[in-house]
Amino acid sequence: MNANLSAGQSSTRKVKDRLFQALCIGAIIFSLGALAGLLLDVVISGLPSLSWHFFTNFASRFPEKAGIKAAIYGTLWMMSLTASFCIPIGIATAIYLEEYAGDSRLARIIKLNIANLAGVPSIVYGFLGLAIFVRMLQFDRSVLSGALTMALLVMPIVIVSAQEAIRAVPLSLREGSYALGATRWQTTRRVVLPAAVSGIATGVILALSRAIGETAPLIMIGALTFIAFVPDGPMAPFTALPIQIFNWISRPQAGFHDIAAAAVLVLLLFIFIMNAAASILRHRYDRRWQD
Amino acid sequence: MFTSRLPTYGPVWVSWPRSKGKYTGFWLRNHRNKYSILSKSLVTAALILLTILLSGCGGPIDENGLKGKVKIDGSSTVFPITEAVSEEFQLEHPGVRVTVGLSGTGGGFKKFTSGETDINNASRPMKEEEVEQAEENGIEFIELTVAFDGLSVAVNKDNDFAKNMTSAELKKVWNRGSKIKTWKDIRRGWPNRKIKLFGPGTDSGTFDYFTEVINGKEDVSRNDYTASEDDNTLVLGIMNERDAMGYFGYAYYSENKENLNVISVNGVKPDNETIRSGEYEPLSRPLFIYVNKESLEREELRAFVDFYLENAAFLSEQVGYVALDKEDYVEEVNKLEGLGGD
Known part of the structure; x- marks a missing residue:
């Protein structure tokens, strides 16, 4: 180490420092540039096709008449059901693992496996959904099947982020609560959860914004592509935005490629709104907790 | 019915469920940081309204028609x-x-x-x-x-020699273990440049059909070509590579007629007439x-x-x-x- 500090080598150290900085800046330019190029391409080909009737029409064989009404309703239905499955179960699991399970061997194995599940390719969940929800439980190719599959897919993300948020709550807060005679449930509900809510909400929203863009598991469970009515209940057949995009992009006619780009814009808008909501929530509640 | 006291002016924030005094639920906060509880009935009403909104937008039901x-x-x-x-x-x-x-x-x-x-x-x-x-x-x-549909074999726009091929020549190119590397290997007199092959992936019905009628057995094909399940990718690949050759459904050729050259198979060019009559043989399906x-x-x-x-x-x-x-x-x-x- 001492040799490195000698005067003769200090200039090479500085060069290396510069080089590393340049490398990092290069990496940023590369990734942002690719993203910007992609966005620009989508905006240029998609923006002209965005019109009111694009939102109120069903799919059609004429690109200029085709719309995403069925896809938007399907996506909204699926996402609201997914949220109502994965939020309570995910948060309850995280609470159990962090507050109740302790550090037993079993709990450690479960935690490790949940973290691993977050990395399983989405198509695997598609197979699972097809086998269990569509075939075994006979939910058919319904919104319910799609939502349950998606809930399974994002559940690990919800659990892990909720676990982290709960773990970040200082132990002193819990101990203060116990000192006042509160039970574990009272402490969890009145002290830990309110303190962790911003982290949990952020995790949930980011998990849902992953689910909204997933295509492979939906195609696997057999969500449909052409459908000229909106779902009227959890057992109704449905289509979703990513499937509609996938279908249009593989058509031979260039007109379909443009409306696919327009649908991509709508999907991006959804994801943008959700991510913005996540960061606003985090911001607001972090401040709230201080006063 | 609604017990909540809404503030009369100013922005209103809705909080997450939290406890205040003896009430637990959604809270409203106005600009003066005054809190008022959002009653459960109001929340329930809003949820019901949302459900009706979501489900009430079904298509028109034709009472007399078929169902x-x-x-x-x-x-x-x-x-x-x-x-x-x-x-x-x-x-x-x-x-x-x-x-x-x-x-x-x-x-x-x-x-x-x-x-x-x-x-x-x-x-x-x-x-x-x-x-x-x-x-x-x-x-x-x-x-x-x-x-x-007529499976179309296409080459780059700048390709001015490969205008016609026989089924046997196609088989020589696409069969399993094919030794064809350059155009010259197909026919003497064609340039000595490496061919870049594009074709559909093995899950596609187009692949099944092409391999069956050209190579003689379904799913038997060379596999050192660029494969894609998306035919548009194949079209783009052939448009951008001077020495490309590939096959896909007729619609993908007819939509890109200006950017691709199509190969006549056994002397017949695919078009609506030859495909319908079966004269475009054996690739009309x-x-x-x-x-x-x-x-x-x-x-x-x-x-x-x-x-x-x-x-x-x-x-x-x-x-x-x-x-x-x-x-x-x-x-x-x-x-x-x-x-x-x-």
Whole structure:
């Protein structure tokens, strides 16, 4: 180490420092540039096709008449059901693992496996959904099947982020609560959860914004592509935005490629709104907790 | 009914459920940081309203017309035709709910032979094991030809020598273990440049059909080519590579006529006439729908299939395929009549 500090080598150290900085800046330019190029391409080909009737029409064989009404309703239905499955179960699991399970061997194995599940390719969940929800439980190719599959897919993300948020709550807060005679449930509900809510909400929203863009598991469970009515209940057949995009992009006619780009814009808008909501929530509640 | 006290002015924030005093629930906060609880009944009412809003937007229901469901799945090649037919059919019969999936010919047959769907779109005839599967499950079906497709072999626009190839030459290029590397290997006098091959992936019905009629056995093919399930990727690849060659459905060629050169096979160039007459041989292929016979007894399904055959000629051409001759559609209708329906 001492040799490195000698005067003769200090200039090479500085060069290396510069080089590393340049490398990092290069990496940023590369990734942002690719993203910007992609966005620009989508905006240029998609923006002209965005019109009111694009939102109120069903799919059609004429690109200029085709719309995403069925896809938007399907996506909204699926996402609201997914949220109502994965939020309570995910948060309850995280609470159990962090507050109740302790550090037993079993709990450690479960935690490790949940973290691993977050990395399983989405198509695997598609197979699972097809086998269990569509075939075994006979939910058919319904919104319910799609939502349950998606809930399974994002559940690990919800659990892990909720676990982290709960773990970040200082132990002193819990101990203060116990000192006042509160039970574990009272402490969890009145002290830990309110303190962790911003982290949990952020995790949930980011998990849902992953689910909204997933295509492979939906195609696997057999969500449909052409459908000229909106779902009227959890057992109704449905289509979703990513499937509609996938279908249009593989058509031979260039007109379909443009409306696919327009649908991509709508999907991006959804994801943008959700991510913005996540960061606003985090911001607001972090401040709230201080006063 | 609503017990909440809403602030009279200023921005209102809704909080997450939190406890304040003896109340737990959603809280409203106004600009002066005054809190008021959002009553459970108000929240419930809002949720109910949302549900009604979501579910109340169903399509118009035709009280007098046909009602029911028509479940379709299968080939992505046939999808555009069936989509067009369904689109038109729903305009006439809004009470019937037609759904079309995109599982591929094989994936669709799995659902069809287990009775999950009424109709399967197919870009190849049913295989023997699929027929057995259907028999095992007691599913009887009928095969209807709805249009033609002509697999097109295309090269780059700048390619001015490969205008015609024989089936044998194509086989030499695409067969398993093919030794062809350059154009010169195909025919003497063609340039000594490396060929870049593009073709569909092995899951595609196009691949199944091409390998069967050109290489002599289904699924037998060389595999050192750029494969994509998305035909547009193949089109782009061939447009950008001077020495590219590839094959895909006719619609992808006819939409990109200005940017690609098509190869005549055995001296016949694919176009609507040669594909329809079968003169473009052996790459002209029929497209089918398979209909469950038991489902056909349902009024709405019968109406849908009749409507399909009546309009397939016009609609299939509109989405880039080649229609059958008029008499051939009549023959398909006769197949239906033969079942002794109405």
